[in-house]
Amino acid sequence: MTFAATDAAPAAEAERERGSTPRSGGLGTYTIRRLASGVATMVFVLVFNFFLFRMLPGDPISLYTRGRNMDQDQIRALRRQLNKPIGEQFLHYVKNPFSSGVESTQFSRPVWDVIGDYVWPTVILLTTATVLSAVIGIAIGIRGGWKRGSAFDRVSTGVSLTLYAMPEFWLGMVLLILLSTGTGIFPGIFPSGGTITPGVDPRSLHGLLDQLWHLALPALTLTLAYLAEYALVMRASLVDELRQDYLTTARAKGMMDRLVRRRHAVPNALLPTITLVFLNIGFVVSGAITVETVFSWPGLGLLSYQAIRGPDVPLLQAIFLLFSLSVVVANIVADVVVAAVDPRVRT
């Protein structure tokens, strides 16, 4: 992973050299093409998910039942299912990958039911952290990139690089020990985990505030962990943009510095970072797995951790499929949004 906006810039440049922007298709055509390739990717993900858990050596039964007591009938039923020809199994899977006949070995319920219970806390946590980190990261990147080499720039780049080097969960543990247990110089003002204090009605005003209070530390952890990359990329693409001739023109017209920045430089430099925010869903999900574990936040991340500890292979497989598919969808959305804003990328 590099911090410069390496991919977008040369491609756009090559486009400009090739003459006028190719109107090879409007946004509609582009969207359809992008959707088609997205569907191809999804098919790949589905097939890969099927074979990943079947191609490996060893008895699949022991893999599916490790760490769990199963009576002989259950094992026989499972073996019957897994002994079918691989083609038949695959057909069954392709018809409905979300019904995945095998139950979660820990919860003894269909895996997708279990996942349904854990989706919302993750969505809330990740949305909060993503929005906060994007807004703050972009603001820091703009300020640093515009005044390159200033004290603010050097400090913010240093801090960003340090945050980028931290394992998210370690940052979470440090925040917990500082702000929750009351061992440090600060009193323990934040709760140590969960989404709500037991016994509080989640629908009352008090309950709402209590839930926000529980959200604060995990959201802060993830925000700090993600904003570093956004700040660095935003800074790099703004610095790239500053070399463009049109900015010199704008300044030569006598435009105020502030307006040059706000109307010309920033809108153009924003694109790579916005793309990154969407493309980062996979990275964001990874952070959620460990941070939710540290804060006992009952979302898909904590569920993944429990599935690893089992190990609960059917559940892991389903979570893996869900995560991969959401990344594919996010990628398509990112590409279409960017193409809508910037016609240059519709190729």
Add this chain to the structure above:
Amino acid sequence: MSTATGAPVPRVRSAGQVRRLRRRAALGRFWSAYRRQRAGVVGLVVFALFLGLALAAPLLFSHDELEVTKATGQVLAPPSAGFPLGTDESGRSVLALVVWGARVSLLVGVAATVISMAIGTLVGVASGHFGGVTGGILERATDWFLVIPFLPLAIALATVLGSSLLNVIIVIGVTSWPGTARLVRAQTLAVESRPYLERARVLGGGHWHQMSRHVLPNVMPLVLANTTLTVAIAILSETTLSFLGLGDPFRVSWGTMLENAFAAGAISAGAWWYLLPPGIAVVIVVLAFTLIGRAMENVLDPGER
């Protein structure tokens, strides 16, 4: 070949000699440019220090200090004269654990990166060099694997393979190559359009000759800069996987230390001396590799930042 250097050639040299001389000159130029990158030099020094520490670990602390049964300290004791960084939940010295942990963390980081670089470079060069169906398929495959989120994939693989040191290395290596492949592919495409490749083709150079003699040497510098950044990410990945319980349970790494600290309730016990050292070690080493990688990028592609 030898007249193209520009400098007066004192005597006839073999092609091999010329190549060695040129390589040495290029390295010299690179080093003198790198030396001017202050942050890069700091990163290099820090890395050297940690490498030395990892190599010298058996001299500093005997392996017995890692044995739970031979632990001499009290349980989760704060720093004292005998234990400068306190003790863990079984009375072992945290300092000894951190020093020994450097060995596994660095080994995993470097070894996984070697695997990732080998796959990424091979796929990238091949997909850039071969047009048509082969290149298309390789490009598509790269894009597909790029989409699959890293940690869930690594978790799935590690769960299925089981936890051992070698498996951790393999898992990180085979899951982190697509980024490199895409970078190398882009660079290969740029090199492919140069006249000297056309010359090699016209003179009858085969695919292997073109790729190994012309494309690879020109792509290599960028790969090396990318390598150091990949080591940083690989070390972070090892920490994360071990924290999730997918590391080698019989070896001490910074990740397994954090896993144990978390499991032993170091947070609620307020045992900061157990929690901070391994994490700070990770941050320092990852930061060092990041600084080295950025400095190399600056040298290879000046005019940025």
